[in-house]
Amino acid sequence: MNPKDLGKHLPLIDDLHSLFLSDRPLLDVRAPVEFLEGAFPNAVNHPLMDDADREAIGTCYKQQGQDAAIALGMQRVSGDIKDARVAAWAAFAREHPDGVLYCFRGGLRSRISQQLLYEYTGIEYPRVEGGYKQMRQFLREQLDSLPNRLQPIILSGRTGSGKTRFLQTITQMIDLEGTANHRGSAFGSQAQRQPTQIQFENTLSIALLRKVSQEQTTLLFEDESRSIGSVHLPETFFKRLSEAPVILMQVPDEERVEISYQEYVLDNLQAFITLHNGDEATGFAAFSAYLLGSLDKIQRRLGGVRYQQVRQTMQAALAHQERTGQTEGHYDVVRLILLDYYDPMYDYQISKKQDRLVFTGSPAEVRDYLNAQGIQ
Known part of the structure; x- marks a missing residue:
């Protein structure tokens, strides 16, 4: 699985204004600890990695680089664990066909989740460009500007x-x-x-x-x-x-x-x-x-x-x-x-x-x- 090729043909959402106005269901694939720190009112957390996975893979990334971190991630999120996590995404996607998914920066985690969901089920589920970080920044900007209106x-x-x-x-x-x-x-x-x-x-x-x-x-x-x-x-x-x-x-x-x-x-x-x-x-x-x-x-x-x-x-x-x-x-x-x-x-x-x-x-x-x- 080449990270650069993940999700290339799958849908991408970049209109955050319309996204929040339309009340679309949000599939958050960040780790639970990230979700608890801050989330959106219409979001449900079905993580790609749990908290222990995130910590171990993050440490590996800092010490050995991206390729080693990806390899460790594929090792930890495999077999029955991977099947269960994809099944959770698939259930969400079928219940909410108008929803979108995202990770923290709209990068590797959301692209892997999007790709796995497609490979297992054929569902082309959109992901948010820039992920949670971009969504959060957009809402902070609204808090600064909208009160004046x-x-x-x-x-x-x-x-x-x-x-x-x-x-x-x-x-x-x-x-x-x-x-x-x-x-x-x-x-x-x-x-x-x-x-x-x-x-x-x-x-x-x-x-x-x-x-x-x-x-x-x-x-x-x-x-x-x-x-x-x-x-x-x-x-x-x-x-x-x-x-x-x-x-x-x-x-x-x-x-x-x-x-x-x-x-x-x-x-x-x-x-x-x-x-x-x-x-x-x-x-x-x-x-x-x-x-x-x-x-x-x-x-x-x-x-x-x-x-x-x-x-x-x-x-x-x-x-x-x-x-x-x-x-x-x-x-x-x-x-x-x-x-x-x-x-x-x-x-x-x-x-x-x-x-x-x-x-x-x-x-x-x-x-x-x-x-x-x-x-x-």
Whole structure:
């Protein structure tokens, strides 16, 4: 197998703009460790080489050159191992005939994978020129340029106002917290882990690309700080949002308590149980650790006395829940944190945005205002 001849007659994709807009399925043949560091939202990893193969062949390449590395690769990826990997590609290609494959640089790994798939099955599956590296660079460039074409509007409101729920009823929006898999506060962690920074940026860039291509440049975003949990908004994008007009959505305190109880207690509890395959005891233990760990994050801001008060109330609610299965005891915790901690902090933050505040009203009034601005 001459590396220079691999894939010469097989299809090549170089229009990345169309590739991401068309939502084509992506077959990523990089090693699992590479995929975990950064991937695209529509990609599935079926590697040519596993992590151990990649490390061994990479070392061989550095020490002995390309020919020796190729020989070692053919030795390690052979027989039943090769058959199984080609079978995985073939199954993906048959399920997704409109898909494409790629490796890191669009070089030897993707050409070998493409060639083997063709030789075993006759399927001429396209590969991406430049591979993941070129795709990633393209999306980074979009993150730098596309924000300047936006006319963002920021939806603000106290914690528990149901901003995310409201946002999801709007077509012209991007859900940053959904993309980050985090609610953007000390208690904002979800049962599932957050994406890596690279994954977050890739997903955000594709979302922006699609909105702009649909001529949806006036977009609604929830009010966020630069960081959303462990990920952060790219500088150009965050700067554009920080200059945008702000809408303040007002919701009565008791309604906010009810929304927060639903989202932070009931929804999170169920998410942890689901994550642990329906095991209620294990899910409850993880949920308890989430609540107490989140509270510890704001210990200094609460102050010693208030922190102990909230922690004792939370522990009592958890103990009652463990004994009886009832969750109503968490209402007291929600009220304490929402009204005594989050509200003063929010009031301070919104006071610094008064010069950008263009409208204040109830959810229904906010919707009417947005519709008047042409946002559906």
